Amino acid sequence: MTSRAPRVVVLAGGVGGSRFVLGVRSALRDRGVADTAASLTVVVNTGDDLWLSGVRLQPDVDSITYALAGVNDTVRGWGRAGDTERVNAELQAWGAGWPWFTLGDLDLGTHLARTGWLRDGLTPTAVLARMAERWPLGARLLPMTDAEVDTRVVFADGSDMHFQEWWTRHRATLAPARFENPGIEAAAAAPGVTEAIAAADVVLVAPSNPVVSIGPILAVPGMRAALAAAPARVVGVSPIIGGEVVRGMADVCLTAIGVETSAAAVAAHYGARSSGGLLDAWLLAEEDAAAADEVAGRGIHSPVVPLWMTDAATSAALAEAALRTGGV
Ligand code: FO1
Numbered sequence: 001m002t003s004r005a006p007r008v009v010v011l012a013g014g015v016g017g018s019r020f021v022l023g024v025r026s027a028l029r030d031r032g033v034a035d036t037a038a039s040l041t042v043v044v045n046t047g048d049d050l051w052l053s054g055v056r057l058q059p060d061v062d063s064i065t066y067a068l069a070g071v072n073d074t075v076r077g078w079g080r081a082g083d084t085e086r087v088n089a090e091l092q093a094w095g096a097g098w099p100w101f102t103l104g105d106l107d108l109g110t111h112l113a114r115t116g117w118l119r120d121g122l123t124p125t126a127v128l129a130r131m132a133e134r135w136p137l138g139a140r141l142l143p144m145t146d147a148e149v150d151t152r153v154v155f156a157d158g159s160d161m162h163f164q165e166w167w168t169r170h171r172a173t174l175a176p177a178r179f180e181n182p183g184i185e186a187a188a189a190a191p192g193v194t195e196a197i198a199a200a201d202v203v204l205v206a207p208s209n210p211v212v213s214i215g216p217i218l219a220v221p222g223m224r225a226a227l228a229a230a231p232a233r234v235v236g237v238s239p240i241i242g243g244e245v246v247r248g249m250a251d252v253c254l255t256a257i258g259v260e261t262s263a264a265a266v267a268a269h270y271g272a273r274s275s276g277g278l279l280d281a282w283l284l285a286e287e288d289a290a291a292a293d294e295v296a297g298r299g300i301h302s303p304v305v306p307l308w309m310t311d312a313a314t315s316a317a318l319a320e321a322a323l324r325t326g327g328v
Contacts, residue, residue, distance in 0.1 A: 006323065007200050007201045008024060013045045021068065041139070046124070049148070054115070065132070140196075144216065144217045151216055163212060202232045203230055207307070224278070228276070234280050237283045
């Protein structure tokens with residue numbers, strides 16, 4: 001192990017990403033790293049972001065921020081703990097926003113602050129840095145890009161809708177033909193992202209939705225090249241345990257892009273770095289140990305470890321296993 005604190009980059013989406021990032025922060029603390037914010041950089045998916053009732057929402061950014069701050073609603077999985085919905089009720093009475101989408105009062109404070117700063121001319125990266133000053137997050141959060149590139153769900157008849165409408169209103173029950181991030185070709189990684197990847201001792205891919213959380217991050221121009229050129233190992237954590245998605249409706253997303261819901265198929269989807277893909281290693285659950293040979297056969301190291309993040313201790317143990325697999 002190096003004597004200095006390891007530089008860790010995590011690519012992450014919302015809920016699965018939050019738990020894993022909390023685990024990485026704990027693992028670093030357990031190793032005696034005092035300033036985890038200087039050690040841990042999280043590159044967050046912004047494809048879920050949207051404008052609603054005049055404010056900019058960043059669901060994945062907020063899920064990770066709230067979780068690191070310890071103010072997240074752990075029961076619902078999104079928003080602030082103990083939030084109330086008075087403003088939301090008023091918005092509904094006005095017929096503003098989406099009737100199926102709840103904006104909590106405390107959460108709205110975040111959106112108002114963010115929107116004000118964006119209107120003042122701050123970039124999303126600068127806004128996030130300012131928001132992170134409020135709480136000792138113990139991590140540096142970077143949006144994947146400063147460009148407004150939302151995820152759209154496209155259907156067989158050519159119609160489309162914002163990912164959030166498909167996810168929260170339709171609960172992913174409408175069969176998607178594909179997912180698109182219009183305008184992403186013109187986007188660039190946010191300042192600091194490729195630099196962090198180049199300087200990392202290990203890059204971790206959180207067990208987030210491979211299609212709509214990690215997919216948009218990888219689609220940012222320059223991101224795959226930065227990861228391919230990284231001196232560090234790239235270690236992914238399977239979001240599939242025992243052939244089933246751990247949370248969310250990632251199986252619908254995988255099916256839409258023609259990927260089977262299995263740990264081995266998602267590893268193959270990401271691909272081995274040695275053959276132009278993403279991964280040096282892929283952490284498999286004990287329930288999927290039978291897939292280890294197949295994954296290894298693709299040139300991806302495939303250790304089998306407990307993947308269930310049921311509490312802080314199991315999340316930290318998983319993160320520690322990922323760090324060690326990455327050689328740090
Ligand atoms: N998810 C829901 O299922 N219903 C909601 O009403 C809802 C509101 C909401 C408001 C702000 C926010 O940051 C997230 C919110 N989410 C809600 C979660 C979000 O839609 C998704 O879980 C993530 O985007 C998926 O990563």
